[in-house]
Amino acid sequence: MSSRPERSIQRWTLALATVASFMTALDTLVVSTALDTIRRDMSASVAELEWTVNAYNLSFAVLLLTAAGVGDRFGRRRMFAVGLVVFVGASAACALSTDVTALIVARAVQGVGAALVMTLSLALVSAAYPSHRRGAAIGVLEGMVGLAVALGPLVGGAIAEGLNWQWIFWLNVPVGLVAIPLVLGMLRESHGPDTRLDLGGVVLVTAGAFGVVWALVRGNVAGWESVEVLVALVGGVVALVSFVVWENRVSNPMLPMRFFRSRAFSAGNTAVFLTFASLFIAVFFLAQFLQIVQGHGPLDAGLRLLPWTATLFFCAPVAGALVDRIGERPLLVTGLSLQAVGLAWVAVAAAPETSYGALVLPLVVAGAGASMAMPAVQTAVVGSVDHAELGKAAGANSMMRELGGVFGIAAGVAVFAGAGGYGSVRAFTDGFGPALGVAAALSVLGALSALWVPVMSRGSLDAAGQPVRRESTVEPV
Structure with missing residues (x-):
């Protein structure tokens, strides 16, 4: 391993991390357009269908920070491979499920593997590159x-229409089986600075995240004033407060509280929470708008989202390169502002008689904005800590991203239900506009929080001759 060129190691790390992250991120919402098919095949109730989505997101979000601690202790490459094994095995179990209960359990296990893969992908890439x-x-x-x-x-709509819904999960299996030996053979192992696992922190953050996420997932169904939701929310908050107290006292914290003294870390994590809250609302409702209001099938609806989604593929790498030249804050503020403009534009334009052509430009604007913001916010967070602590920063960032997504959908659904519903096309558009308005407002809040990310200082250079970021003397503009 050590004799191989550094650039080769970096390329393999990025390629394998990208493939694995794409696969796990895809499964976040891949079943959304196949739910009706699953309902018919398994005679599932609406609540059971909801859990085929939420079981994955729940275990995924809850275990992200824990995954970072496990990777730091036992090796990021090793635990990344373990995550792939768990994810692939659970994907096969999903495809082989004969009833909806088995599918829900398999989806929860999938989320465990995805937490390891997603967190450690960012940590491995951050550690591999200067x-x-x-x-x-x-x-x-x-x-x-x-x-x-x-x-x-x-993808879910295309597979459900062209094959059957089980292939949504079967496709993960060959990709994962090829990736696992490559990960073990081609990537460099790295560890965090701690030699012991912070078990108290693991228990408290897992319990806290579980309580908060459970409350967000169940709030719109069980009622925000129900005993179930209130107990989960209060218990989760108490556990998270206890986690902060514990981390300030333990000698080997899984998330050092001193990280939050960095404006880049604190503002970056706030921005990523709001970015993904906005993005998940848009993804959740736009696909439904194209089907329910404009009458397209699942596959056609997905194709009509390409002006929005394709920008993420083409623009994000360019934005990532610009981050290295001009810093994170300009791209974050501009990107989240563009996302807010695009989504607000869609919210105002959307009506039963609205043509698809009227949505194309605002979708491109929103997509370009998200593409600018995402690499900038990740770089701000992982760049704010020492190299040895990248895994912890990546875990915190990944957890904020997924919690943002869960919060976004919960907030969007609550506003949608209050203003409209599924009773008719008009009722759907009555709720769709305010829901997208919430997404736009969250993007505005994200742009405001990004103003606290330090600017890049042109007055001093690092060892590589690159401009460094200035933490303490720069005030938000």
Whole structure:
């Protein structure tokens, strides 16, 4: 391993991390356009269908920070491979499920593997690349992650129409089986600075995240004032507060609280939460708008989202390279502002008589904005900590991203249900506009939080001759 050229190791790391992250991110919403087929095949109830999506997202979001700690302790490459094994095995179990209960359980196990893969992908790429090339690499990685989330409904619809829904999961198996030996043979192992696993932190953050995510997932179904939701939310918040207290006292914290003294880390994680909250609302409702209001099938609806989703593939790598030249803040503020403009434009334009052509330009604007923001925010967070602590920063960032997605869908659904519904085309558009308005507002908040990310200082250079970022003397503009 050590005799191989550094550039070769970097290319393999980026390629394998990108493929694995794309696969796990795709499964976040891939079943959304196949739910009706699954309902008919398995005689599933609406609540059971909801859990085929939420079981994955719940275990995924809850275990992201824990995955970073496990990777730091036992090896990021090793645990990345373990995550792929778990994800592939659970994917096969999903495809072989004969009833909806088995499918839900398999989806939850899938989320465990996905948490390891997603967190450690960012950590491995960040560790493999020097600081002056890290932004471009993360741009490629995050562009593909964003594209996978947005393409989920298209891929699920295409497979459900062209084959059968089981192939949504079967496709993961050969990809994973090829990737696992390559990960073990081609990537460099790396560890975090701690030699012990922070078990107290693992228990507290897992319990806290589980309680908060459970409340967000169940709030619109069980009622926000129900005992179930209130107990879960209060218990989750108490556990998270206890986690902060514990991490300040333990000698080997899984998430050092000193990270939050960095404006780049704190503002970056706030921005990524709001970015993905906005993005998930848009993905969740736009696919339905194209089907329910404009009458397209699942595959056609996914194809008509391409002006939006394709920007994530083409623009994010370019934005990642620009991060290395001009810094994160200009791209973050501009990108999230563009996403807000595009989504607000769609919200205002959407009506039963609206043509698809009227939506193309605002979709491109929103997609270009998201493409600019995602690599910038990831680079800001992982660049704010020491090299040895990249895994912890990546885990915190990944958890904020997934919690943002869960929060976004919960908030969007609540607003949609209050303003409209599924009773008619008019009722759907009555709720769709306000829901997209919430997505636009979250993007605006993200842009405002990005103003606290430090600018790139032109007055000093690092060892590689690249401009460094200035934390303490720059005020937000």
